Amino acid sequence: MSNQIDQLSTNQAGHLEIGGVDSLDLVKQYKTPLVVYDVKSIRDQIHHFQKVFQDNGVDFAVSYASKAFACIAMFQLINQEKAHIDVVSGGELYTAIKAGFPMERVSFHGNDKSREELEMAVEHQIGVIILDNFHEIDLLKEVLEDKQSHINVMLRVTPGVSAHTHEYDQTGQVDSKFGFDIQSGQARKALGLVLEDQRMNMLGIHCHIGSQIFEVKGFEMAAVKLIDTLADWNKEIGYVAKVVNVGGGFGIKYTEDDDPIAPEMFVDAIVKAIKKRTEEVNLPMPAVWIEPGRSIAGPAGYNLYTVGSRKDVPGIRSYVTVDGGMGDNIRPALYQAKYEAVLAKNPSAPIKETVRIAGKYCESGDILIQKQDLPATQPGDVLAMLDTGAYGYAMASNYNRNPRPAVVFVENGKSQVAIRRETFEDLVALDEEFN
Numbered sequence: 238m239s240n241q242i243d244q245l246s247t248n249q250a251g252h253l254e255i256g257g258v259d260s261l262d263l264v265k266q267y268k269t270p271l272v273v274y275d276v277k278s279i280r281d282q283i284h285h286f287q288k289v290f291q292d293n294g295v296d297f298a299v300s301y302a303s304k305a306f307a308c309i310a311m312f313q314l315i316n317q318e319k320a321h322i323d324v325v326s327g328g329e330l331y332t333a334i335k336a337g338f339p340m341e342r343v344s345f346h347g348n349d350k351s352r353e354e355l356e357m358a359v360e361h362q363i364g365v366i367i368l369d370n371f372h373e374i375d376l377l378k379e380v381l382e383d384k385q386s387h388i389n390v391m392l393r394v395t396p397g398v399s400a401h402t403h404e405y406d407q408t409g410q411v412d413s414k415f416g417f418d419i420q421s422g423q424a425r426k427a428l429g430l431v432l433e434d435q436r437m438n439m440l441g442i443h444c445h446i447g448s449q450i451f452e453v454k455g456f457e458m459a460a461v462k463l464i465d466t467l468a469d470w471n472k473e474i475g476y477v478a479k480v481v482n483v484g485g486g487f488g489i490k491y492t493e494d495d496d497p498i499a500p501e502m503f504v505d506a507i508v509k510a511i512k513k514r515t516e517e518v519n520l521p522m523p524a525v526w527i528e529p530g531r532s533i534a535g536p537a538g539y540n541l542y543t544v545g546s547r548k549d550v551p552g553i554r555s556y557v558t559v560d561g562g563m564g565d566n567i568r569p570a571l572y573q574a575k576y577e578a579v580l581a582k583n584p585s586a587p588i589k590e591t592v593r594i595a596g597k598y599c600e601s602g603d604i605l606i607q608k609q610d611l612p613a614t615q616p617g618d619v620l621a622m623l624d625t626g627a628y629g630y631a632m633a634s635n636y637n638r639n640p641r642p643a644v645v646f647v648e649n650g651k652s653q654v655a656i657r658r659e660t661f662e663d664l665v666a667l668d669e670e671f672n
């Protein structure tokens with residue numbers, strides 16, 4: 238069992254406490270499976286990022302990558318902290334609109350934005366569209382012409398840096414579906430197309446080299462590559478970028494095997510690398526934008542499950558099944574993501590056994606945790622899976638027609654529903670009768 242537990246709060250009864258609320262009281266009130274966010278953790282991480290920029294005296298934006306977890310309440314919380322958001326779909330943008338999120342602090346990403354999505358972004362005059370490919374430049378030109386409008390844009394480029402992380406998470410290398418390649422001249426060509434269009438205001442460049450990255454080096458290399466690219470463009474045509482956006486990807490601790498530096502320390506290193514390089518190549522210091530998703534939402538999240546059945550396979554292993562699984566967190570099944578879980582009524586109870594924690598979905602691969610040390614458990618016990626706040630509920634499905642869990646925000650001893658639990662009625666709400 239890892240030192241994750243040492244950092245958990247427990248109350249006088251010894252129960253896991255989240256945001257000052259007893260996790261078992263949350264279960265009584267909201268049932269399981271339940272997704273719980275510790276709001277203070279989200280606020281604190283945003284503040285840590287903001288402080289690094291302030292300490293370095295650099296213009297900045299902390300843009301929460303809302304794909305990690307988006308809902309109206311989350312956007313309103315992010316807005317309270319004066320952060321930006323990035324969205325990757327009309328749906329995320331619509332949620333931001335419904336949340337009353339200031340549109341000038343929205344960036345729009347994605348490698349296949351539709352014409353309708355671009356129209357929506359232009360109509361709402363969002364802060365910036367991050368252009369990903371030539372087709373999108375053409376589409377946006379048409380939309381801007383039709384609407385007789387203007388918009389800020391950035392170019393997403395692939396700097397050719399391959400981060401040391403899981404293969405599926407790598408997006409910064411040359412062989413990627415995202416962005417314009419620098420090496421082959423695609424990015425330079427895209428710059429020309431954007432600059433010749435008076436309706437697009439070219440703010441700067443963006444890259445995102447991957448996710449759950451532990452090494453600072455890759456970020457520094459990417460940052461230097463971006464500045465060198467800007468230096469080339471400056472020499473060639475006098476272009477000066479206002480913004481350099483280095484994306485997200487700062488790794489977090491899921492299990493005892495993970496030992497990342499604090500997320501804001503990545504940013505400190507990146508800012509220093511950008512400062513140094515801009516001085517070396519004689520460019521003005523741009524504003525630096527970051528897009529952390531996992532590092533803001535991940536550690537703040539807990540998935541609470543009730544233990545149900547158990548299967549002991551003699552001489553092999555024991556399976557302890559809970560009332561959720563791949564429908565509320567597909568990451569373990571999708572890319573073998575690892576988590577840790579604790580017994581909510583006593584997170585530091587002596588360990589009795591190592592079990593496999595299985596979900597309730599009809600897939601052999603629906604295993605939440607392959608090997609978990611636990612005290613003895615009984616049906617009805619509550620397990621809390623830790624650090625589940627990023628890409629968990631966000632990727633939830635109704636597989637097996639299971640309703641998606643409720644999401645609750647907790648702070649200062651108070652809880653509130655952020656997303657209500659789906660009902661069976663919700664499940665059939667879109668179904669039509671067969672005639």
Ligand SMILES: Cc1ncc(COP(=O)(O)O)c(C=O)c1O
Nearest residue numbers: 302445448485486528529530531
């Ligand atoms: C463009 C972009 N920015 C930011 C992020 C957020 O990354 P993370 O959640 O690892 O910080 C992603 C994740 O895929 C991304 O694609």
